[in-house]
Amino acid sequence: MQTRNASPDLCLADIKEDGRLRLHFSGIVQGVGFRPFLYRAAEKFGLKGFVRNTSAGVTLEVEGGRLSEFVRHIVRQAPPLSRIETLRFEAIPVRHSVEFTILESDARGQKNVLVSPDIALCRNCQKEMADPGDRRHAYPFTNCTDCGPRFTIIEDLPYDRPQTTMKGFKMCPDCRREYQSPSDRRYHAQPVSCPHCGPKLKLLIKGRARKGDALALALKILRADKVLAVKGVGGFHLACRAASAAAMARLRYLKQRSGKPFALMASLEMIRQHCLISQKEKELLTSPAAPIVLLAARPGNQLVARIAPGQNRLGFMLPYSPLHRLLIEKMGEPLVMTSANRRDEPIIFRDKAAELPGLSDSILSHDRPIHAFADDSVVCSFDKEIYFFRRSRGFVPLPIRLPFS
Numbered sequence: 001m002q003t004r005n006a007s008p009d010l011c012l013a014d015i016k017e018d019g020r021l022r023l024h025f026s027g028i029v030q031g032v033g034f035r036p037f038l039y040r041a042a043e044k045f046g047l048k049g050f051v052r053n054t055s056a057g058v059t060l061e062v063e064g065g066r067l068s069e070f071v072r073h074i075v076r077q078a079p080p081l082s083r084i085e086t087l088r089f090e091a092i093p094v095r096h097s098v099e100f101t102i103l104e105s106d107a108r109g110q111k112n113v114l115v116s117p118d119i120a121l122c123r124n125c126q127k128e129m130a131d132p133g134d135r136r137h138a139y140p141f142t143n144c145t146d147c148g149p150r151f152t153i154i155e156d157l158p159y160d161r162p163q164t165t166m167k168g169f170k171m172c173p174d175c176r177r178e179y180q181s182p183s184d185r186r187y188h189a190q191p192v193s194c195p196h197c198g199p200k201l202k203l204l205i206k207g208r209a210r211k212g213d214a215l216a217l218a219l220k221i222l223r224a225d226k227v228l229a230v231k232g233v234g235g236f237h238l239a240c241r242a243a244s245a246a247a248m249a250r251l252r253y254l255k256q257r258s259g260k261p262f263a264l265m266a267s268l269e270m271i272r273q274h275c276l277i278s279q280k281e282k283e284l285l286t287s288p289a290a291p292i293v294l295l296a297a298r299p300g301n302q303l304v305a306r307i308a309p310g311q312n313r314l315g316f317m318l319p320y321s322p323l324h325r326l327l328i329e330k331m332g333e334p335l336v337m338t339s340a341n342r343r344d345e346p347i348i349f350r351d352k353a354a355e356l357p358g359l360s361d362s363i364l365s366h367d368r369p370i371h372a373f374a375d376d377s378v379v380c381s382f383d384k385e386i387y388f389f390r391r392s393r394g395f396v397p398l399p400i401r402l403p404f405s
């Protein structure tokens, strides 16, 4: 068996042009559209065989012609969010397969596949949310093979829906059709759901669910300059209007943080009104990780004194989940979005913990459990370098490469 580090320079001399080939991929190859990508690539090259997730990555068997060209293609064109760490391949006897299929995952063996981080809402899903004719119009839990929760909902490997916190939601016929259709962008997207079959919002006040439109009630609370707890991707935030002195005073009292800066969430257009954004900083804000980026505040900016006293930077992030996007769009102004936690403790991510008195009486929650917590990451771009102040959501659990072996 040959082992190669995956790179466009992969040595393909050992691959016969035809026959049957078995390939094992390791790295970030689950939860990033890798199997659908291999399916489409095999179709394109007219190859037969199968692909399946394993506890160690992805196994692919293909037979037909132009095999070395096929392998070069998949290494070069792999989905942008995937990362092939190793690729092993071996020639095996031809089996005369008549089709190419995605097989059930094989859960045997050692579990050492890299789990994908959570991925910010993609452009295609944003477009659907904005389209009144789309069945996911304004749906707060939309996702696809290119975006959505991953690390925070995965309970076990291989990455399949029954091993995520989406296991309690049975796909409706429309979602199942998308999930099973190779040409659909939700083909094998494990958290796929829609307003009919997916998670639902709820608004709790003092632990009791209120009847009515949960989002509309939540907006009412925010507009009344109150503090609202919001269940997000990796935990709960405390949210309030950044422009409201009363809301900010209440938030500082609840958090017992008199002078520490708070993170803000807003659209790119809103952020530009308050901060100067370089090209590099824009790329960070709009990246799949969507971290909080510390940005230089415009001179004389009104928010700084309230949000980050004594500083000249504001920490902004874009609304990275569909629910956050709805909140920011409907409010039309920046919101403070600070982690809901007790002093010096990690972000609260379990529903019961969020109901503890003293943090917020009002909670915009939902019924998709968070399995692993992830706080918002914080980065700063300075002199062409990127510095991490906190490396969490959007980056965990990826390993950090060290400059020595």
Ligand SMILES: [Zn+2]
Pocket (backbone or CB within 6 Å): 121, 122, 123, 124, 125, 126, 143, 144, 145, 146, 147, 148
């Ligand atoms: Zn998407």
Ligand SMILES: [Zn+2]
Pocket (backbone or CB within 6 Å): 171, 172, 173, 174, 175, 176, 193, 194, 195, 196, 197, 198
């Ligand atoms: Zn559905």
